[in-house]
Amino acid sequence: MTTALDSWNDPYVLPLPSSESPVVLPQWISPGNTHPNARYREAVWPLAPLIDNPGTTLFKIDWTGCPALFLVEMKLATWTMINGRLRPTYLQERGVRARARSSASDMRDTCNEWIRLANWLHERLFTGLADCTEDVWRAYISERLAGLTRNHAARTCARLTDLWAFDSLSAQPCGIARPPWDIEGVDDFLPAADGSSQRENSIEPLDPQVLGPLLVWAIRFVEDFADDIFAAWDERRRLTAAAAANRGTAESLATLSEFLLTRVQAGDPLPAVLCRNQLGLARVYISARTGASLAQFDSFTQQRGLSALATERPGPCPLQVPIAGRVGEIPWREYIDFEEATVLMRHLGTAAAIICLYLTGMRPQEVQGLRSGCCPDPEPAADGTPERHLIHSQHYKNVTDDDGNHVSAGEERTVPWVAISPVVRAIRVLERMVPEGELLLSSAHHDIPWQRSYHGALKNSALNKRIEKFVRWVNREAASLGLPDQAIPQDPHGSIGMSRFRRTLAWHIARRPGGLIALAIQYGHMRTALDARTSSGYGSRSRGGIHSVLDIETALAAADTAARLxxxxxxxxxxxxxxxxxxxxxxxxxxxxxxxxxxxxxxxxxxxxxxxxxxxxxxxxxxxxxxxxxxxxxxxxxxxxxxxxxxxxxxxxxxxxxxxxxxxxxxxxxxxxxxxxxxxxxxxxxxxxxxxxxxxxxxxxxxxxxxxxxxxxx
Structure with missing residues (x-):
């Protein structure tokens, strides 16, 4: 145990915080991080001041679930974890993956694990962490690890060991006992290896029957539909602004009356939109088309009870923009609807993200960290031959500073990614959706049409949902165009998630040298650009990046070939x-x-x-x-x-x-x-x-x- 006298000369022991101390001390907050901090006394501790990765959720620690008897000790241990650093001697015993400071998400998960322990102790009438002796540890861990996979159990043991380690760095340690697995070795405490794993190499690749049409439609959106969608979106915004600026006049009232009553008398459909799951008259669209003010529209339609008619015979709200995109030999649309422009803009961003995720080999976090201007047009070579486009990006996994502390902001990759044409075009589309220098998948700018001030880039959960919605849209569109063979079937291994694209890329490179045009594109890209191992450093210490995944799939494919022969x-x-x-x-x-x-x-x-x-x-x-x-x-x-x-x-x-x-x-x-x-x-x-x-x-x-x-x- 560290005494108060020892702490005077120990740089790893932190002084006691006061109730007004910040949750995150200033030295751990990067200059560009403007997220609000909290005070030690508060019941919720935001960890956002530690987060600079745009693809990471802004985590927080909620103390309402911690028993009151353990709250003082738990807060102190957690504050020490947030602001302290584990001793080098402690890290040396735990291998090269051990870090002096971990990420905000890992801190949140570790604290939740400690709170789980506190609740278990409280239920058994213990009153403090000092009561957690060796025998208590053994009783707890036998219950806690029941039913867990070996990897999950190992992480749980490591987090509980950290409670003892950070307690020893406090100026007022509670005296919790060192866990027995940290002395005797953790293997005897873990469940038997059953093959369960959640590492990247256990993720199933997307089925080729799913990936083929998915990538075809994504490329189609970016290369064939994008200009139509942008034109429709600009027209929608123009109409919205015009409706808000209109001032009601006698002439606009007459135009509104003629526009609506002519359709009513003829029994024609009325322009309608879906609002809060209810059909109603397209208020903004009609006001912009007729020059009437929104107040004038409301008064006129209420007096004549026209809203109910829109429910009975809803009609389209076509935007006056030409349609240039085609599917095969036919236009992909007769017109784009006023409300549909919003949906199509969202799907356009999703399609561009799918291309970047699949045809680069990047991890999801790296795609989420891309910014406008990351892929400049190259200068032609001296002999006039075109140079390859390069993507300059950040990487985040296992990035640490010289002291072994986790760096949330990541660091720039030493070797840029090589971008093939579909990826370049996808990036150009995303650059049209966000301001210069902004994240290509900015949560705020992809929040269409509201553009609320969300943090960072679209998160994995949001992008996963958007991909599923994109698939549903594609399947409806394929059916309406009479192209059932271009529908995207259900993947046999579950939903299409961001983490599966990188795995699928390696699988197809190794096992599908020809076939679908999408696979030919990626094959030429990855094998020609990467096989020389010019980017094998992958921008950080001791990382194989996509090459390790590619080697694994190539070796498995070669073994399959030998077995078939x-x-x-x-x-x-x-x-x-x-x-x-x-x-x-x-x-x-x-x-x-x-x-x-x-x-x-x-x-x-x-x-x-x-x-x-x-x-x-x-x-x-x-x-x-x-x-x-x-x-x-x-x-x-x-x-x-x-x-x-x-x-x-x-x-x-x-x-x-x-x-x-x-x-x-x-x-x-x-x-x-x-x-x-x-x-x-x-x-x-x-x-x-x-x-x-x-x-x-x-x-x-x-x-x-x-x-x-x-x-x-x-």
Whole structure:
């Protein structure tokens, strides 16, 4: 226990706070943080002064749930956690992930864990934390960890240990006992490993049948519909401003009367909007169209009881803007409705966010931290060739200062992201929605149409809801346009969440070298821009970033390829190609991967697995072959040090090619399909198609003439 005398010379021990002391001391508040602080005596402690990450919720600690007998001790321990730093000797015993100061969200969760302990002690008639002895700790932890996963249980034990650690840093420690698991080792206290995990690599990728149409519609919104939506939104705002500025005159009253009564007498629908789940006359729209004031509109419609008619025969409120966007050969809309402009603006922002989340590989927090101007147009190279667009962004995960304290504001990535064209266009759309220098996903500016003063960027929960609403809108639109095949089906693994896009990106790069155009876009982006590992530092200490995720999925895909080849050879299929013997060896020695749970250590094992030059198998169904990748033999011009082929650049005659009976058969089937296409194509194009079909048949014939059973090659 630290005594008062010791604290005079101990820089880690904080002086006692007074009732008027700030909850967060000034030295921990960054200069640009203007969130309100609180006083020690208050019942709610906002942690917003510690939060500079725009994608993070403004957390707070509510003391109303803490038993009164424990409140003084709990407040002091929590205040010490908020403003103090754990000793280096304490951190050294807990590995490289231990931090002197954690994030605001972790502080909130830790404090809630302490309050849970206080309530348990209070229910058993204990009166203070000093009563929490070793035996009490053992009794509590046996109840607390029941039913938890091993990872959750480990975090819980660590947070409870921190209560003892921060109590020792107080000028008036309560004397809580050191938890026994911190002395004996935590493993014996944790539940048995059952494979449960919530780490990134356990997140299921989005189903290809979901992702394909989702990305197609997102790109369609950004590239085809955006100008129409912006024009409609500008017109809606113009009409709204005009209605508010109108002054009632005899002429405007006559125009209003003619506009409404003509429709009433003819039995036509009346312009209507949905307000608070009730249909009513489109007050603002009609006032702006007729020049009547809002008060004049209210008086006129009430005297004639027209509001009820709008409910009986509601009509549209078309905006007078031209429609340029198309779906296929037809315009995507006849007109945009006054109220629909708001919904479409919200969906436009969501579509742009989906593109950025999926086609960059960024973590959600990094997309939420992007600002207008983050992706400037590059200067052309000296030889006139266009340069790549680069995205300059912040990253936040595991960012600490030199003392090991969590840095909420993150830091700029050392190496910018490489942006492909769809991402650049999505960023340009978002830049039109927010002021210069503002967050691209600013909560305030994406609060359409109110633009209330919300903090930071749209949070994960809000964006997840917007994505689900976007999907529902797309499915209604696809049905109305007669395009049921372009609807977005329900994902078999649940809702589409922000965290699944990054995982899906790696999954498709490793396992889908061709197919949907969206996958071809991302494949070219990620493998050409990232395989050379120019950005492997990922902007912080000891981080593999997207590469570790990509290596894991690539290793799993290669193991699946080897397993399928082994099954085909066991079923009697023959193989051919210059790398056939290496492929047989690889198939025989590569273990089959069963299940989906991937431990943290697997990233390094995956990278080591892929580095086995010459005996790693990559499936390439678009080229009707398997690549037994050997760097020096590859004709696809892989980057120096690359451990995977550039499958989209596969070349005929490569020394790494392996072909099976199945691929020979599929090549012939594809040749037949091409011949059918050529029969309905102009002659010049048909000639090229038939040449391609003949080439595929030659490949199949060569296989048939040279293929051998696996036992001959072994």
């Amino acid at each position: 082994r099954d085909r050879m066991n079923a009697g299929e023959k193989i051919s190609g210059p790398a056939a013997r290496r492929a047989v060896t690889a198939a025989a020695t590569t273990p089959r991967f069963e299940g989906r749970i991937v431990p943290r250590t697997f990233a390094k094992k995956a990278a080591k697995f892929l580095a086995r030059d010459g005996v790693v198998l990559y499936d390439n169904p678009d080229a009707f072959l398997i690549c037994a990748f050997k760097h020096d033999n590859a004709l696809c011009e892989p980057e120096p040090g690359a451990t995977a082929p550039r499958q989209y650049a596969c070349q005929t005659g490569c020394g790494n090619a392996v072909r099976t009976d199945t691929y020979a058969r599929q090549a012939r089937e594809r040749a037949d399909e091409i011949d059918q296409l050529a029969a309905a194509t102009p002659e010049k194009i048909a000639r090229r198609l038939r040449l391609n079909a003949n080439r595929l048949r030659e490949i199949a014939d060569t296989h048939d003439a040279t293929a051998q059973p696996a036992k001959v090659l072994a």
